[in-house]
Amino acid sequence: MRIGFLVNPVAGMGGRVGLKGTDGKVAEARARGAEPRAPDRARRALAALAERAPEADLLAWGDPMGASLVREAGFDPEVLGSPAGDDGGADSTDDEETDADDTRAAVAAFREADADLVVFVGGDGTAADVAGSLAGSGVPMLGVPAGVKVYSSVFGVSPEDAAYVAATFERTERREVMDIDEDEYREGEVTPELRAVAHVPVAERLQSGKQTSAGTVESLAEGVADDVRARPETTWVLGPGSTVGEVKAALCFEGSPIGVDVYRDGEVVATDVAESEILDALGEDNVIVVTPIGGQGFVFGRGNPQLSPAVIRECDLEIVASRDKLDDLRVLRVDTDDPELDEALRGWVKVRVGRFERRMMKIV
Template identity: 60%
Template sequence: MRRVGFVVNPIAGMGGRVGLKGTDGKVAEARERGAEPRAPERAREALQSLAATEVDIELLVAGGAMGETVVTEAGFEYETVSDPPGETSAADTRDAVRAFATTGVDLVLFVGGDGTAVDVAETLAECNREIPMLGVPAGVKIYSSVFAVSPRAAGRIAATFERTATREVNDIDEAAYRSGEVTSELKGLAEVPVAEELQSSKQLSGGSVATLAAGVAADVEAGVTYVLGPGSTLGAIKRELGFDGSPLGVDVWRAGEEGGELLVRDGSADEILDSLDEHSVVMVSPIGGQGFVFGRGNQQLSPAVLRQSGIEIVASRSKLDDIGVLRVDTGDRDLDEDLRGWRKVRIGRVERRLLKVV
């Protein structure tokens, strides 16, 4: 019998599709922009995977939308340890984790992003309990190494892990992040199950991409609409194309015979989709140290956008050397499967390297 404490941050990731790059202090704005909750579906996937292991699991859950609702839908028997209000907060996450620690669990399985990871880790430390934690990725930004690479992987790991190791809990200032400044701060250390399907901490440094950017700019085709993702590599390409793009958002630029036109700056998923035509290409660079191409920090590149576009992946040689494989987590299982396999990654003016999407 394995006792698992399960808690969901129901608003995690809501800002991603609508271009807010996070949900801290932005829930009302996200809803005004038409954002839909993302965390419940991620939680369902993790629970389905957990159930499929056929391991005997005893679930302790936070009440309502923070766990009880989705666990009931999944058909698990459970014990509720908290009763959060309709509008939940970080304090409710911490209350649930304290209850898990007091009651005694073998693992805290949480659904959220880096902010939720910090809440869980700090509360376990305050309780002076060396209970391992594992994240189901649902946030916009995920810089910590306490998350599984996907919800389904999280379910498998929660049921089958045999040992733990110390890993980093990181977070960034979302207000600074929205203005283009990215500084990852170590918030703590936590015990996490040892498994191959855990993601690494996000690396913030990388080599020069000037040659790569020059090569991309030289090869753009007139009449093609380019959807350019976030990050420093794409930032260099945007500058080479001659426009001031959003450093951490998604921009849409259409190439002309001479120069081009910026159609959308820092767009939401709907704005990007509306700007596409029959000749559209999504250009992205994997996250250093993790290898994620889709599903981390660029949720504006929705499944609908990706299905209507070609895809070009670009990266410096040094970044690829550190990654090894590429990963996708679009929230659409069929699309993820379609994206898997060997992909050409542009690494220079003309050079390309084959890397596998797993």
């Protein structure tokens, strides 16, 4: 199998520093101390691919878009070009900024070189660029999730799952590529738009597209608010989403609908915070309140990168969701960028669905 492998080196950089995305915000993300996320996600996918399909022929694009990472995993890739237009031989994996034209050029080269599959590391914006370049070719695409927002159903659940799908799939199906306007997203408007329909390998280890779910959550929110008021010394880290937004409303404040807010002892400590601000605000007793993404079931790793492994390890976990949302989910998922933490979080958990009621769900 010939696999074109491509990395968007700045995908996901804006997440932990509270930018909700990286489109047009790379310089600001760096100024806030953001670290590249995509290269490590690529390493995980490539290591798993090398284990499952060491005989695969890999096509690559010059650094920082993946060539050295592919070599690092033990493959001898055919490097078809680079963002700078040279032979891509430099052994650099820095996070210099590339753009959509670089992505499209790489995918066009993979297509011309008869790739059987294009695997990309990025988010929804990268997926839209890849799908556009593959339109009409029938060549399937598969995403390694690395962006802040991952609404499309063309991604593996984790880097390792993406590698498993790439190594084992036998057929493809058409799936939707969705994206949202990041400026509107930062203002609290979440309106996913269909950008393309792409051929994608068929496998259970692909995430579903994000869906919206209706359900009455007022009593659930009041129950959480009662707990918050009963524990004034506890620091409450309140994640994004409409369900947790109802909790914030029950506590009589208007928080960030797509950001993370911190609350303690009857007061809002901070709103729309980045990872570093959350860590600064934590005390001896801390609780994260988070809701899974509807249709996908991710508790961590989609839309809330501010809730980093360092933050999660300092907190107890309260998962809240409407009954309708859970009815649409078979399992819950996590993808924290820390495989050991992901493993520790897996297992059966109680999800609050009412003022007092809870439902058992499994994190896989």
